[in-house]
Amino acid sequence: WNEIIELFRAGMPLRKHRCRFKSYERCFKASEAVDCLHELLGSTKTLAQKFPPSSPLKSYPKKSSCGKEVIKFPDWNETKAGSSQEHIPVKSVATNSEMWYKRHSIAIGEVPACKLVFRRELTQTNVEEIWKSMTLSRLQKVLGLDSLNEVLDTKLVNSKHIVQNVYNVNKQGIVTLEDKSRPSCSDMKQPTYSGFEKDVFKTIADYFGQMKEPLLTFHFFDIFVSVLGLLQKPSKAVEALQISCLLLPPENRKRLQLLVRMMARISLNQDLPPLSESVRTRTLMVQVFSRCILCSKDEIDLDELLAAKLVSFLMDNYQEILSVPSALKSSIEDHVVHLQRVQIKHAGADSAAALPPPSFCHQITTGEFEYQRATGSQEPLAALLEEIVMNKEISVKDKKKKLKQKSYPEVYRVRFPSPETEAMLFPEKTKQKPPILMWALRKPFQPFHRTRSFR
Known part of the structure; x- marks a missing residue:
């Protein structure tokens, strides 16, 4: 085969070709390559003359007049009379038979079934x-x-x-x-005292x-x-x-x-x-x-x-x-890349074995779990409520809207257990009465009189 490649590269004619409105120098077409390779194989005199004992090809007993042999596929199921141990007929091996799996395993080794595992994207x-x-x-x-x-x-x-x-x-x-902008000190003159x-x-x-x-x-x-x-x-x-x-x-x-x-x-x-x-x-x-x-x-x-x-x-x-x-840094980056890479998992292997074990975790008691489940959602709400209360940039009117007293009454009641604590944060404004105009007191009240309409 190596000799055929060398002869093909040396004997293949190269010339100028045009393809898709472009011209290419020193190249050849696929049809020309097939013709050249066919001619090269036909000129080989020793082609298909040396057959190993287990070859699927054999020479035809009748010789042609042109001096070239005709090749045919033998019938492996055909049994010859008087066959000795040296010439044992070869049986055809089906691809789904036990013999085929045996030969396949001997040739490339035992390869267990495998599947691709796509890692989830890390946030x-x-x-x-x-x-x-x-x-x-x-x-x-x-x-x-x-x-x-x-x-x-x-x-x-x-x-x-x-x-x-x-x-x-x-x-x-x-x-x-x-x-964080760093001040520029390029224009400042350095003292020398x-x-x-x-x-x-x-x-x-x-x-x-x-x-x-x-x-x-x-x-x-x-x-x-x-x-x-x-x-x-x-x-x-x-x-x-x-x-x-x-x-x-x-x-x-x-x-x-x-x-x-x-x-x-x-x-x-x-x-x-x-x-x-x-x-x-x-x-x-x-x-x-x-x-x-x-x-x-x-x-x-x-x-x-x-x-x-x-x-x-x-x-x-x-x-x-x-x-x-x-x-x-390099070890952590390699570990992150490894987690993001698609991996091949063999059959029978534990899919969770490659996942990194949780670090710095300890088992908690049932009482702690119940306490965390009961108070876990209220603590962030209490922190948010405290942040709204202490924010001086928000007006009192906007604070009352964001506190959501009706949505989370329990959290609100813990922060403001009595009306006094609520009054300290939201003091009631006293409404000032408009001043009485002096000219309105001087003039007596004049009743309304209906007037006739003139058409």
Whole structure:
């Protein structure tokens, strides 16, 4: 066959042809290819002369006068007299027989029956939950904990924050906030007076010092403190801090990136004048900004030591820690693509086996289930009612329309148990009587007199 292909490519004439109002150079038609191949096969003298023992073709006993043999299909059911063991007649195998299945399985192997499984389309909420689940699983594995419940409340982790911290970043890797316009400082002239650096440093320190909550937030205090036990293994500590910083709100993550980068650059800048006469620049940075980055709700002296230790490690490895972990990102993206891809499921396989198991779920009691079923629909309504009540931009008239007192009387009664509480929100306006005109009192009342109509 390879020789036929070579001879066909070498002997096929190529010329110019026209097709559909276009001309093509060095090509051929299908009919010309059939004629050329037919002529090539006819010129082969040894065609159909060598038959293997199990060939479906055999030579006709009568030789033609032109010197070419005539080929016919043999009858496999025909039995010859005196046939020996060497020439056993071949039986025809039906496609639905057991022998055909046996030969088929020997030729290509046992292939079980299979079917296509079309995955449902994942919504943005599904993708965000996958990011949250796999991120927390990876963090738990890096920390070497059996459960994250001791150091982290997973309900407080917002999946939208993780996705935004991963994808909404600029070229420098800093988080970009939505609907936040950054002021342009290109036209501002930089002052050059003596002591300018100290004034800027004091302004930045005052800005971060007046925050009510640290950048790493009170909710994630325990998870960041648990990372301090991995500082002896820098690679593990860097990966744990990478994942932990993804859980932060985007605003806090951006401020943390800018602050730590500024602290590291100031500490390494030898041309900058000293900001303090008694303390080194690096020590000053840690002392001033450690409580702005990490602290607990309870004022404990031990927190300052833990925060200083963590901030020092952040300054040394801020480029790796505050970047997006590429390994985690690629693994989650591959998992999402795998869930969206059409898969082949073999017969007998469990269709639900390939689905990812639910993460961070625990069984609840019957009483909790009944309570959630009874109050689950009322809590969002109560939150919506409270939001309408506290909204100062809505007028009193519009508030009364949106409260829907008749639609949900139970929720309304819980929020306003008495008329006094309702009166505090909706005070009744006193109707002012119109002033009496003095000229109306001076003139006596004149009765109406019917007048005649003149036609």
